[in-house]
Amino acid sequence: MSLPLIMIATELVAFTLGGLTMWPFIHQLRNRLDDAIWQLQHDPVTGMLNRAGLLAAHATLTGADTAGPIIVALIDLDDFKPVNDTHGHDRGDDVLVAIGDRINDIAALHRGTAARLSGDEYAALLPAHTDDLTRIANTFVTLISQPVELTADGKPVTITVTASVGLALADTTDPFDEVALRRADIAMYHAKHNGRNRHAIYEPGLGMPAAGRRRGRRLRDRQQLTDEATA
Known part of the structure; x- marks a missing residue:
């Protein structure tokens, strides 16, 4: 074998051995990157999508x-x-985990996705395969209100919570925050202030309840104001 060929073969062997040596490190970096991306788009408590994850799903x-x-x-x-x-x-x-599981199950049943936005607030995106929004909304309200069986201090505990649910139709091309989620938010507020443990469906022209009847700014609204103030 000529000297140039020997030199090329030696470099190829060295490159291959170097690649094999680096592979575990590259694999570890890739796993860390995947984990970091997962954390950026998921809620650490429930494992559901978070707000960023829901925006990505909408995109x-x-x-x-x-x-x-x-x-x-x-x-x-x-x-x-x-x-x-x-x-x-x-x-x-x-x-919160138990309720999130129920919401995830309902969303999956309709080939959609769900997220925990913040605190005790969740959201779901569902393909509009049906016009029966009332049935879907009632499913959320009914399943969420079922008792949650837990153990506290070694003793069984039954906890029951209810939810106010707002549903809205939107086009995928509609801005998510300004249109789609805003409509659902308005409907949810009407459910909240019409007795809770119920749903409301957005209709054109429906506006937010009078300021005196509301609970104050939502967590995400306060966060948006903070972000704008510090920008």
Whole structure:
């Protein structure tokens, strides 16, 4: 074998051995990157999508060839604070996980996706394969209100929470925050202030309840104001 060929073969062997040596490190970096991306788009308590993950899911729907109308559901638990005050935050988190599982199951049944936005607030995106929004909304309300069986201090505990649910139809091309989620938010507020443990469906022209009847700014609204102030 000529000297140049020997030199090339030696370099190829060295490159291959170097690649084999680096592979575990590259594999580890890739796993860390995948984990970091997962954490950026998922809620650490429930494992559901978080707000960023839901926005990404909506963007995927917008770019799909089969894009069409979607149903947006906004789900806000009623008076959840007493659960934490009575049973502690650990059991409160257990309840949030259990409720999140139910919401995930309903979303999956309709080939959609769900997320925990913040605190005791969830959302779901569902393809609009049906006009029967009332049935879907009632499913959310009914399943969420089923008792959650837990163990606290070694004793069985039954915790029941309810939710106010707002549903809205939107096109995938509609801005998510300004249109789709906003409509569901308005509907949810009407459910909240018409007695809770119920749903409302957005209709054109429906506006937010009078300021005096509302509970104050939502967590995400306060966060948006903070972000704008510090920008």
